Amino acid sequence: MSFWEIALIILYLFILAYLGWMGYSKTKTSTDYLLAGREAHPFVMSLSYGATFISTAAIVGFGGVAAWLGNSLLWLTFLNIFVGIFIAFVFIGDPTRKMGLRLDAHTFPEFLGKRYDSKFIQIFAALIILFFMPLYATAVLIGGVQFISVYFHVNYHIALLIFSLIITAYVLAGGLKGVMYTDALQGSIMFVAMIVLIGMVFYSLGGINEAFSKLDKVWQLTVINKL
Numbered sequence: 001m002s003f004w005e006i007a008l009i010i011l012y013l014f015i016l017a018y019l020g021w022m023g024y025s026k027t028k029t030s031t032d033y034l035l036a037g038r039e040a041h042p043f044v045m046s047l048s049y050g051a052t053f054i055s056t057a058a059i060v061g062f063g064g065v066a067a068w069l070g071n072s073l074l075w076l077t078f079l080n081i082f083v084g085i086f087i088a089f090v091f092i093g094d095p096t097r098k099m100g101l102r103l104d105a106h107t108f109p110e111f112l113g114k115r116y117d118s119k120f121i122q123i124f125a126a127l128i129i130l131f132f133m134p135l136y137a138t139a140v141l142i143g144g145v146q147f148i149s150v151y152f153h154v155n156y157h158i159a160l161l162i163f164s165l166i167i168t169a170y171v172l173a174g175g176l177k178g179v180m181y182t183d184a185l186q187g188s189i190m191f192v193a194m195i196v197l198i199g200m201v202f203y204s205l206g207g208i209n210e211a212f213s214k215l216d217k218v219w220q221l222t223v224i225n226k227l
Helices: 003-025 030-038 042-053 056-103 108-115 119-151 156-205 208-226
Strands: none
Touching: 003 156, 030 156, 042 156, 056 108, 108 119, 119 156, 156 208
16 A cells, blocks of 8 residues: 555544544433434435445445446436435425424334334334344445455455444444444545546546446346346
């Protein structure tokens, strides 16, 4: 690695540590820890959600799936954003928030348990999250660690250990505030990087129309090879 690459990594880690500490210093109650005090700024919240939603699964996974499915993958993206996000936020988000405030619920399982007055539903929802979230988190970690391991020529297991320790530190110490602050930073970096990457891809392939045309050709070759 060059001097500037090492310097950027160290700077990035220092900023993450500072944001985690800032979340820790502003966390005084369980509501602060679990719900960011119910007062997160919309801009920070949107960046945090974007960084969480468009994670390794989307950036790395969708790239591979796009080569397999071609332009038809755009329908999945459209439905994800319009149906899965826009409609949910506009029509469900506000009533859910108001109900959560009224029930004084701090977690989603607690929200469901109080809403339906059922301990079984609360425990069942908690078990589903407990079982499936580690699987999703593992997929995200693998993608991030693979990138670090290949690009920076670091041993895979060492990269995994460092990655896990950094994430664990700011999540446990900073709570949701620490998570949202660090997510907002990473969301900003991801947004700029994706804009630059898209521009470079379109430029190298000869324009937008040419890029989509070549994507269709890749898809056709993939289908033929599978047959």
